[in-house]
Amino acid sequence: MIDRSERFLHGETRFVQDIELPDTLYLEVLRGPVAHAKITSVNGGISAKDLGLKLISVGESYRRGSGYQSEPVFATEKILYYGEPVAAVYDKDRYRARDMLESIDVKYEELDPVVTIEDALSKPPIHEGHTDNIVGRFVIGERFDKKGEVTVEDELSMERIVPNPLETRGIVAWYNSGKLNVFISTQSVYSIRRGLAGALKLDERDIIVHQVDTGGAFGSKSAVYPEYVIASYISMKERKPVKWIESRQEHLAATRPGRGAKANLRLYANNDGRVIGVEGKVYVNVGAFADDLSSTAPSWISSQITGPYAIENAYIEGLSVYTNTAPQGPYRGAGRPEAAFFIERLMDRLADAIGMDPAEVRLKNLPSGAFRSPTGLEVNGSREFFEKGLNEIGYWRMKKEGRKIGVSFGILIPAVYGGESAKITLKDGKASVWLGGAPHWQRQELFVKHILKDVLGIDQEKVELLNSDTAELNVGIGTWGSRSAIVAGKAVYMAALKLKEDAERMGIRDTASLLNSGLSAEYYEPENLDPSFISFILTAAEAELINGIEPRISRCWAYYDVGEPLSQEAVHGQISGGLVMGIAEVLTEALEYDKKGIPVARTLSEAGVAYINQVPEMHITFVSYGRSRAPHGAKGVGEAGTVGAPPAAARAIELITGKRISRLPLDRATLI
Amino acid sequence: MLIPVGFEYLKPKNLAELDEAVRDGAFLISGGTVGVRLLKERIVRPKLVVDISEVEEAQGAKQGEGIVDLGAALKIYQLQRLSVNGPVSDMIRFVSSGIADPAIRTMGSLGGNIALADPSNELPVPLMLADASLLIYGQHRFHEEKIRGFIHGPHRTGLKPGEVIVRVRYKELDGYRWSYKKHFIRNLDHYVGISGAMAKVDSGKIIDLRLVVAGEAIMGFKYLAPERAIGARPSEAIIKEVAEEAVSGISPKSDRQGPSEYKVAVLKKLVELSVKEALGA
Amino acid sequence: MKVTININGKDYSADVEPRMTLVDFIRDVAGLKGTHVGCETGHCGACSVLIDGRPVKSCLMLAVQANGKRITTIEGIGKDGGPNEVQMALSSSKALQCAFCSTGFVVVGTWALEENGELTEDVIKESFIGNVCRCTGYEPIIKALRGVRKND
């Protein structure tokens, strides 16, 4: 069997851009050229008036709440963000389809755009019938009176970021004999199926979603987007395959960006470093349209605000707001990095205010044993982990040598909710495995092979992990939130156990007969968060200056609890990838808008993604600080680096420049 | 997807064929590293694209009687391994090796790097230091122009429609030391500042000092020959003075690359570093 | 316009519009899908191919510019029918995740090895300065390739 990595190295991949079905029609989308405008007319192409489908309304996952403005397929009366689909054209010649875009005539009157969180709070509502731009208000924790001897406060913010997987989004939709077949680059075939069913008013049983090789996602490929509905709609109309591949510029303008969070926080403490409580406000810019995930983001961030610490009091008000920017979505970490950045920056501030070592301040506030925070967060044993980690990375020694090391300590809460499914089929001398979470090769095949070897004694070469497919596995969730190793791993483990029992019952003893037995097992069970899933992550960084001005992270250390590591290589790659993204988030990476709400970056490089010259010397250690409750003991890891790196890197830069960092990316004005 | 408007394409083999090919509204490309992107984004919408990369008069490099003569069609990777000697040529090799990435260097040309006059184009820096001349051809005739006067501002040069740079010539600056510094925030993005310096120091005294600054900080190219330094001994004070002079009167705009003052501070720092190195101080 | 390009030792001729990019010629005319499109503006290296042995970004080039040239794509890279040193190094240490970038890294890496004889850390950092990998953080790639030598 040809190993997947060999297939990739020889270019034998099948990404969505590689799929060419006979008679394909190519779709191009005309997008709003301004952030806020009243549309007076659209002539040419297909647009809202042809479709008759006003809302995407992708079923329960998007509309559980009330009053959220969900996203239309095409802009209707107004253009509400730069890049919003306004009309579309298609042709059997891809180049001609692009030419046809120019024949569409859109007339509009520009309106005053609401770009920032401040704008949202002060300017008139962008949506008709609303009284303000507020999506959701949340209160986390309870008011408290005890305030202590020292107060530190700060306005902290993390700019928006475009996920920018190297492969942009794309779809081939083919309506054929009453069934809509969708070939797509995605994190979840099930959310695509549900979303398309809702928008197109189809029965889920008539939609088959095949995940094709997926070139990264980082949160951007879980939602249903307007283009998917448009492509499917045209295919249903023309009865031909319709292909749409996003350009990088469309990705930068209209794919759901993450972060975009701001906090005004106060930390109350005593002079000995002991924190009494944290209080303040957290805001999230959800963009022009909201869904459950984005509108509740302030509450999710605030619930983690006490981090690994024993902080007895917390009172946070959360607000999510509409603006004339692209709808917000998850980006690697989704809320976890925000919470970590906010609390960790305050810890450093407190250390500076009372003249104590930042690691010392953290130690003062870490519980030994279990602690339940006022926001309901349960942590267990964080202090011992931190103490050990500091020693292991040599923090005290380096400090003694006068080196300037920034440290952050955090928790990683995996999104285990909903559990996951898996299917294993033993046939033709091999084991074929499907997961509910659409693998885009965060190296899931490594843990799958590990588990099959462990439970069934099947050799690695005989195991094949296939792309996710609703035709093979009818229920499932998706891959995000550092969940795959835990929930998908558990599902594979349980399915393998089932096969083991079946084999024993049938008297199959050798693996050769097992692999030709034709046995198949599926497993699916919902899961709930358990404190044993939460892992601790200690990150440290050291910076240097290029040309005496521009900071660069020269070294970083990761001391991460990964539970039972299912594959050393997979875990390592997840951590190194996350760390570099986290560092870029501090130094270069952001989706910034000009005053008119137009994204400033037009290329991958301007978006500030990390290149090889930004890679620091890395010291990655992963430890098993107790197994998780999952039968195979795994914990999450995918987002650890993006949670841990930003506060550590920010501190390291602060230490060599002497300038305080409160917002990301680094504001160059503070360097002079 | 980025797809150009339709156009015709011609690839003349020499200047005579070029004369035939070029008509009103023709768009020239050599390597196409920038030109093709302009086409794909439909920022330019020509009816005709003329590819000048194989024009024979614009090929090759030679050195004789102290003059180095480079074909404008030379690719940047070819400049990296120029077999001509002298400090200016050394500097060109060094600068070339740091342009973009290996693939862009395979494609991009010397002529394109000059003709674009983008403040982040790097080859004009050593060429302006050396007071190079450009051999320009158009409307059936050649003329020569100094590169120092040729670049008028960002993306503005003395080239008239249909004219091409055929060759680039400079005299070696024997006995000079050089230094080249540049600064960027994002990889493959525009440079915040660039500073190139060349100096001749004899018996502890500065005989000549030349400086070219470029990048977003000044949105163009500026040549300086700080007179006050001539005859002086290299010192921190002189270096500071030169840096002051280099940034005096500039007021870059604040944008995604940072606020105005930051860009000025960066450029000043680069000038200090490069002048110091060129003076051997 | 009639264009003939030799790709991996085979001539591909077609009548194409002059505006066709080289990467579209490779993928759509020659049908070789291993060369990917990640950014279309020269900033990611996913579309890297070799022309006369040197890397180019095929999204920034028109097919007509490559008329009559010899091109090597990922499908033409390898050694004696198997993987070459760079491919072996990248697969054995699993320096891939989503692998969308990998063919570009293999193409540029193959050139870098040919050019330098050995992939040192400096050679790696200089050679891949125009290749983006969003997943791995590059460090596993650097580790995998460091010390790889050409063995004839």
Ligand SMILES: Cc1cc2nc3c(=O)[nH]c(=O)nc-3n(C[C@H](O)[C@H](O)[C@H](O)COP(=O)(O)OP(=O)(O)OC[C@H]3O[C@@H](n4cnc5c(N)ncnc54)[C@H](O)[C@@H]3O)c2cc1C
């Ligand atoms: C990702 C990326 C990174 C880059 N990084 C750098 C960098 O670090 N440093 C740097 O200096 N540059 C950089 N560049 C810019 C560019 O690649 C170089 O300037 C290159 O030398 C341009 O040459 P070309 O032959 O490709 O120009 P083309 O794209 O072919 O032409 C550009 C323009 O110059 C004109 N032109 C070309 N040749 C001539 C001639 N002989 N006579 C008259 N006009 C001519 C064309 O008409 C066209 O308008 C970068 C470009 C990209 C895409």
Ligand code: FES
């Ligand atoms: S697609 Fe060509 S460099 Fe990105």
Ligand code: FES
């Ligand atoms: S492995 Fe995904 S971009 Fe490199």
